Amino acid sequence: MEQMITDTAAGAGTRGKAERSTTGMQEAGGLCPACGATVIAATVSTALWEGDALSVVRDVPALVCRGCHEHYFADDTVMRLDLMRAGDFASAPVVAQMIVPVFAFPATAEEQA
Numbered sequence: 001m002e003q004m005i006t007d008t009a010a011g012a013g014t015r016g017k018a019e020r021s022t023t024g025m026q027e028a029g030g031l032c033p034a035c036g037a038t039v040i041a042a043t044v045s046t047a048l049w050e051g052d053a054l055s056v057v058r059d060v061p062a063l064v065c066r067g068c069h070e071h072y073f074a075d076d077t078v079m080r081l082d083l084m085r086a087g088d089f090a091s092a093p094v095v096a097q098m099i100v101p102v103f104a105f106p107a108t109a110e111e112q113a
């Protein structure tokens with residue numbers, strides 16, 4: 001969960017969990033560096049932040065851990081995601097729109113007092 005906190009904090013930055021590279025672990029059947037379980041090939045959706053703008057890219061090939069469900073992307077996949085974002089997704093057709101709820105992190109009882 002520590003990673004989740006870091007990623008959320010970096011959400012408005014340039015890099016997050018979505019772009020974790022598979023460097024050193026390029027094959028399905030390899031072991032997850034985070035928990036040691038086996039990873040399998042799958043396609044996932046990933047969220048990319050650019051400033052305050054959020055975009056979702058789906059059907060991204062990844063290795064997914066069967067233990068902790070962490071996603072790992074091959075270097076060329078990370079590069080292609082970077083290129084998509086750098087181009088403001090201008091060359092990619094929008095295939096769907098989604099409306100997502102946005103929440104404020106709740107204040108603690110002490111902050112409310």
Ligand SMILES: [Zn+2]
Nearest residue numbers: 032035065068
């Ligand atoms: Zn894992």
